[in-house]
Amino acid sequence: MSVRPRSGVQIPALTAQVARASNLRGTTAMWVRDRLDGSWRDEDFEAWYPRDGRPGLSPAQLATVCVLQFLLNLSGRQAAEAVRCRIDFTYALALELDDPGFHHSVLGDFRDRLAKDDRADQLLDLALERLKAAGLVKARGRQRTDSTHILAAARELTRLELVLDAVRAAVEELARTAPELLDGLVTAEWGERYGRPVRMRSQPSQPSQPSQPSHPVTRLTQAGTDAADLLTRVQQHRPGRALGPQLEALRQIMVQQFVVDARGRLRPCREKDGQPPAGLQVCSPYDLQARFVLRGNTRWTGYLAQAPTT
Template sequence: MWVRDHLDGLWCDEDFTSWYPRDGRPGLSPAQLATVCVLQFLLNLSDRQAAEAVRCRIDFKYALAMELDDPGFHHSVLTDFRDRLCEGDRADQLLDLALERMRDAGLLKERGRQRTDSTQILAAARELTRLELVLEAVRGALEETARRAPEVLDELVDTDWAKRYGRPVRLASQPSHPVTRLTQAGADARRLLDRLPPAARGPRTEALRQIMVQNFLIDTRGNLRPRTDKDGQPRGALRIVSPYDLQARRAIRGDTRWSGYLVHVTETCDADDSVNLITDMATTAPTRDSQALPGIHTRLRARRLLPAEHLVDGGYTSAALLDRSARDHQLQLVGPVKASGSWQEKQQTGYTREAFHIDFDRRQVTCPNGKTSGNWLEPPSMAPYTVVRFHALPCSRKPTSPSLHGGRRCDDRCRGCRLPTSGNTQGIRLSVRPLRSAVGNPTGT
């Protein structure tokens, strides 16, 4: 309603000309249908409830610029419109248009304050075991083949196949002979894929092929067998969890486990009383949040909506991203930086990098016992670190105080980053000066 008070609408019908054919009877306003989809999501309404609200609620009619006696439309229209919306990148195009018009109207401004966070999206698929995944993939490929090339199945499918793949797969929690059944399903899938001509292959067949690659291998004798842990299996970020959604992945964050995606939402959060507006949304595989941040900044820059201050949680921050955001986009990335994960920090038995005094101007490092470094090696062009080496120190020949050094020699303690020894030298690896400055530690003290 706040947007309607300032604009005639987020979209106009001319924005949707490429969505519909030029001939045929006049249809409903696509701009109004797009606005209804937004209101439907905000209020968590079903299609029937949303269509009823368009007919009966004055606030809906005001937001849609409809006459009070407008009868609205049938609820099935929303399903057809969403099908069109899901084609290609149309949803992103509508978001870009809405943001452009709000920016031109002065409702959005560049170089303000924005924040980003992520949440889980569940895939529209049930949890499958490995055996269920392969069986369901074979069943889906057989159904697709029956539509595209039914002649292939004449000599392939028999009564046993009909029993195994005639119905959706739902097994007990502990099915009988799981390894034997998995091997049999793999053999059936191999026979099907070998007989299918390229013209008959569709998305279900491609899904079966990818699942076979991830779960089976052919040994030196030419026999197909299931992969084991020793053979190597895809990690969670690559492993397919459903033959009907090849992009969904299984993920774990803390105590939360799910199969699906992550959505990263960016919105304005300026100090004034203005309404917070979403400026970017990105749906990705459930990977690290930090991997999504460069793309967020790139899209905001293309929309001319880069903030001056970007608030994030610890999953989005690192020394490299803090420095890159400042250099490439002239914005301040604000968020907690993860603590050191070194073995010295975890075991409390060795010096961390913070125990060394680093003087970048003099290109010198002083160890906790007051000894200075001998060599300062500048990093290669693409390496974000500097290597500093210490010559053999007098304190390496005598044990130090157990309360301070755990009863170990000082040179053992000076290996702050697990660099191996080289002759009579010890080494430490440091982030380059811009990265240390980005996390508020320019000197290392």
């Protein structure tokens, strides 16, 4: 497949007339065409394709479709259907009204080419340069793209599950690195409490596990006491030494989830104690960077990936 550059493509008169008549105020797709026309040209993509072969679809048009797909939150099938059926897409791509469009798999092929090497960065830099030339980006200004979400490779845990799993992970870490510190502390009761991964919610394969634990506050307090004893033992025998990753996770979880009351007793934090916001709390003892995030109607445990500013 090769590229046959098309320079200076104009919107067909009938397409423009119908689009304007049916969308008096314009649409996002029409705005993209009117304000950003020329952000990409077919010549910019010639290095992506071989010199010979049958002519392919206009890569500049496909890049525009990808932008509209992102702006309007469309799937590949929906974007391809919009090219065939929506007059504002026909307008944005400068197509004739009877243009048959293309199969949605073409967009996947185009993105595969875009993902190679540093083509995406080069295309973004090119678009920014032309946006500056069009006066849409001010000199020495800062333009920010919206952040996207990345799911953490960890289960969503209840508060009790989080503390129990953190203690279990810390004990396993010490059993590998300094087993002598567990002598006299870890008993058979600890083995019953932390001897296996914590799963509070019932599953078809494990019907014996209750969906709701009995006496959750008591179990949480007991886990907090065990965690405090474990951390105290480590600090007494290894003063000044950095904690391992699981012990550090346990320490942070204890700071966030427990307080010592006026009588000197350890207890779980309550709302009036001023817990840190959910976005700052550790969500998994295995990933201290993962956080609970809420954006509109979307919630997840993981990260926000922010594109660089320009």
